[in-house]
Amino acid sequence: MTxxxxxxxxxxxxxxxLALMAWGWRRRSRRDAGIAAPVGERRGEIRGTFTGLYVATTRHEAPLDRLNVRHLAFRARATVVVTDAGVALELPGSAPVFLGAARIEGAGRATWAIDRVVENDGLVLIAWTADDGTVCDTxxxxxxxxxxxxxxxxxxxxTPTDSPSDSTQMGAQR
Known part of the structure; x- marks a missing residue:
């Protein structure tokens, strides 16, 4: 062979x-079309500001099932602002995503998600509910x-009825 x-x-x-990768991403886009990130400016008094990297959003308890959610589809630098009303995710080039306190299911630590593996408990996991009722992990x-x-x-x-140990331990086994 020459x-x-x-x-x-x-x-x-x-x-x-490359064609198969593009085809797969389009199928994922159609599959996840009903899941929307709550876009909006942050509200409330700031309790803390953190900077880092946004890694991925997946289905709850399925860290290998990346969701193609508009404004949260791709990795990016992130500023996370926690207020007394919720959590704001500010990614460059995208509208801010504001997770109101009522949407947040819990938070915890994780070691891996989709294609990112870090030291033990090196990722922060935020579980939240989309408008369609899908629980997502960011x-x-x-x-x-x-x-x-x-x-x-x-x-x-x-809310006061949630157990603090349950909400802070979510995802700790990953």
Whole structure:
């Protein structure tokens, strides 16, 4: 086989792989079209600000099932602002996502999600409910600030009937 033939085969294989990736992402977009992130400006008095990386949003308790949710589909730098009314996720180039306290199901620590594995409990997990009732897990990797402090601030948003130990331990086994 000549070098030109080998190169053509490799280029053809690369085109097929890229086409399959695009096809899969379009299917995922259609599958997740009904799930919407609550877009809006942050409200309430600021309790804490944290910076880091937004990693992914997945179905609850399914860290390998990435959701293609508008405004939360791709990794990005993130500023997480916890207020007395909820949690704001501010990603560059995207509208801010505000998770009101009533939407938040809990927070905890995780070690892995979709294609990111870090040291033990290196990710912060925020579980929240979308408008359609789907419970989602959003994963963050903090660069500045204490992940436990972020989890504690989010736990304070929980209603008094929630058990603090349940909301802060969510996702700890991952």
């Amino acid at each position: 070098q030109e033939a080998a190169a053509l085969i490799l280029v053809g294989l690369a085109v097929v792989v 994963y963050l990797r903090l660069q500045d600030g204490d992940p436990d402090a972020l989890g504690a601030e989010i736990a304070r948003l929980q």
